[in-house]
Amino acid sequence: MAFSLGIIIILGLIFNKLFEKIKLPGLLGLLILGILMGPYGMDLLGEDMLSASGDLRKIALIVILLRAGLGIRREDLKKNGISAFKMSFIPGVIEGFTIAFISIKLLGFTFIQGGILGFIIAAVSPAVVVPSMLKMINKGLGKEKGVPTLIVAGASIDDVFAITIFGVFLSLYSGERLLEK
Structure with a gap:
């Protein structure tokens, strides 16, 4: 390995x-x-690498989110914290449930299957957002209003919401499948 x-x-x-x-x-x-x-x-x-890939993905996500957290200054977060929360929670939840309802109508999914799909798609990729915003922070771009900090914090919180709601839908789906057997 x-x-x-x-x-x-x-x-x-x-x-x-x-x-x-x-x-x-x-x-x-x-x-x-x-x-x-x-x-x-x-x-x-190798087979051992493929079996460890789930753990490696979790480690990568942890490293990316740690970089995001370490790249945020406390003062900027105090100034933009509420906005970051609103920017992450509201669009993420609306996007996830919108996709869920559309997949029910167009694809014939159940609500639980639609929720799984919706919150897979709704998650913002921290692998793309965090490094870009950290570069902006290091260059001093948007520093006056704390825009990069707002985006990094919003994307990180959005991922936590999307992953949590996805986990809930996945657990409901797994339980539903067990009941069918």
Whole structure:
């Protein structure tokens, strides 16, 4: 597993730099690398790496959210905290439930299945938002009104809401499936 992890990291750095040199987001290169190396591509990863991938994703999310938290200054959060909360909670919940109701009407999903889909889509990707906003903070852009801090805090809180509500719907779905058996 250590060898596979080392290969992933080295190739990830190479793909990231390569895509940035051709003026494309490095994250796109990492996604393409993951598809190529994964079980639906060239299947280069060992079974142990695939079984540990869930834990690795959680670790990556924790690192990204820690970076977000460490990049926020207390004064900026006090100034924009309520706005960040509103910016995260209200659009995230409305988006998730809107997708849920549309999937019920258009796709014939149950409310629980629609909720799962809605809150998968409603989650803001911290892998995209946090590094971009931390770069803006370091450059001093939007510092006067604390815009990057507002967005980082809003995106982080939005993820917590979306993941929590997704977990609730997934638990309801799992319980429903157990009752059917």
